[in-house]
Amino acid sequence: MIKNFDDGRSKSFFCKAATLLDLTALTSSLDKATRKIKTDKIKQNDVKKKAQILKEIINEIVFKEGVELVKKK
Numbered sequence: 001m002i003k004n005f006d007d008g009r010s011k012s013f014f015c016k017a018a019t020l021l022d023l024t025a026l027t028s029s030l031d032k033a034t035r036k037i038k039t040d041k042i043k044q045n046d047v048k049k050k051a052q053i054l055k056e057i058i059n060e061i062v063f064k065e066g067v068e069l070v071k072k073k
Helices: 011-020 023-039 047-065
Strands: none
Touching: 011 023, 011 047, 023 047
């Protein structure tokens, strides 16, 4: 995730996701993000858009599984 999707602001989010989600969910989210990037014809060097896509997909999984990735105030 960090190698291909880190926009300079998402590293801690991806690290928390890798720690708290199971491997199947992570693999699925990466596959889904990769397909969406290809379908939407996002350029490979558009890291900001790629990060946004993966974060949205991970947030969907987090919501469904009831996992908390962000600290509540």
